[in-house]
Amino acid sequence: MTRTEPEPAVAESAPAAALHAGTSDPRTLIMRNLRQSGIYIAFVAIVALFTVLTNGVLLSPGNITNIVLQYSYILVLAIGMVILIIAGHIDLSVGSIVALTGAVSAVLVIQNDQPWAVGALAAVAVGIAVGAWHGFWVAYVGMPAFIVTLAGMLLFRGLTLQVLDNVSLSPFPPEYQKVAGGFLNGLLGGQGYDAFTLLIAGIAVAGYTVSVFRTRLARIRYEQPVESFPLFVARVLLVAAVVMYFAWQLAHARGLPIVLIVLAVLVLAYGLMTKSSVFGRQVYAIGGNLSAAMLSGVKVRKVNFWIFVNMGFLAGVAGVIYSSRSNGAQPAAGNMFELDAIAAAFIGGAAVAGGVGTVVGAVVGGLIMAVMSNGMQLMGVEQSTQSIVKGLVLLLAVAFDIYNKRRAGTTR
Template structure:
């Protein structure tokens, strides 16, 4: 009997295994398939303009603030809460940063920590209302949306749009990492080296994870499929890195988002706090009975969300090189959509920040591509709404079938 079980995987063809793998993990793969389809479609409709180096850099800078917001929103949604205030919290914090630099005369590296601290205070205020006072998160953050929209307008009431002259601040969402000095190779060497390091880290991480699964007798894909997957992921990373290296290099926005992603991915997957977040999202009553302090974990999630909203506001203000009264409009919708498109379960308890980044790229690729095609903004909202409802409906249906 044992011999039969061991020989069965060998008899399966590679094609059948790949088909079975896609079917079994369709929820995880669908967002990648959607992103590829979107990129191929817009590349075709724009005669290759969508995948030009300049536009790829522009897309990364555009997606930066949404990606940062979506990472924080993923934690909130896993816990079965929601934060509707993040858009105007970002807009308000961006305006405060502009005022600190232009009117208070502070250096950008002093203003940025102050704004992040302001985000923490906002998160504490909203988190305490939810966890200690018992006001539902929907009501608390809806009220916050109105409040911070009003504060944004009051902050800029006298001055209107504030132009930010600080070069260091504006470089956060418009600049690129510098290359190794003294070299003129026709491409950005440091960016290429970073890409190679990313590939090495990705490969070693995947191999380590596979060995751990084998160690505990968990099911893994066959060696040929595993190798094909590593080659595919590595090829995508290297192609994007090479395109950027031939242009101006890696944008600082990508570096900032990558740092935030690494921190939160490690926290969710490698720490006790991450296990608590998933446990509370799965069943908060059972988590509380097992000794988890649900209120403290929830408070942390709201503080984290507001700090990331402040960072998103900094990135957006840096991107525009100015603070405007309309900053923050609809940011929360893009963040929520990115999380759900990235596979965060509507019922809570399930979600990955790495997949959320893909969801953010899907949303912003749609916006970027339609802008290149000259599609009216009204139709853009319709298209994004349709994509969003399809993604959530697909997730709900596939999860119900999985049960």
């Protein structure tokens, strides 16, 4: 008998591998990615539910625009909050910082007749200073973030009352109001719709598709498990359909909100930072295993300091957006905002113990809260019932995180 030599294996190109790659254990892969993929399914399901319950009013062009305008500052806060939670910290003072930064801006612009940009920049600068204050106590003194920011919640609420002298200030000039209430429309025309809004949405979908495909290729290159290609395509098409429908509704209302552009830039920048930068990987390392991060040479104090500075910066941005939206500054502004931001992060997939979470997930979690609040308001549900529902959703999200951890522990 003659021996037949085996034919040499032909290496498959990366794009071809991306088409055919899967996992030998689909159940394991599904369970591993359920927390990240499930949030998008849950979002679509909640939108569909409230669309039916409100007879389609939820997805009307005008209402979608209102959702963007009314909850944009919560989404900005959620971006900073999820980064803190990934690192194993939390910030209970962001609502008070929003109030303080808005008050500083109002005093400069309304009382002292300064240009609107001066007020906005001063608000952001105050937010950064507050973040540095918190970062110092947490990173260099070693106090728990819970205690530091709880004290900050009281401290900066009191400073807000002093800055405003216990009275509300309004109105802001029209230029300042456009930060949260302005629109870009008519730049490319369109018959009954704004073509510019659709163009921007199309570019965003194309960028998202390229990004997730490159991520898939990278995971395959490092022999990490990925979902099957049909499931991957279905996920991309679902995201594209949701984004384009959302844009189509905006295009038939007042066009592209300026605040949505601000939010998109922040999501893109922080998404890249957390996924592709050394600093982002260090944040995950600190939250995942502090001792290992220190042994690996991560400068834990420095990273902790800057993530609180970043939270202050985003709280300042949110303060400008909120004061622009409300067209004034009030002593009680920002009340309970910290709880909304924390809920958005946890519902979006952040883990209680740290080390897990994404910026996009936190934004989707914030959108889920926004859709639920808006939908219940359209249905005429009482405020007390709305609080009960949101509290239960947060509780279930955290319970799901704990269940996943216990399940993972038993399967190792």
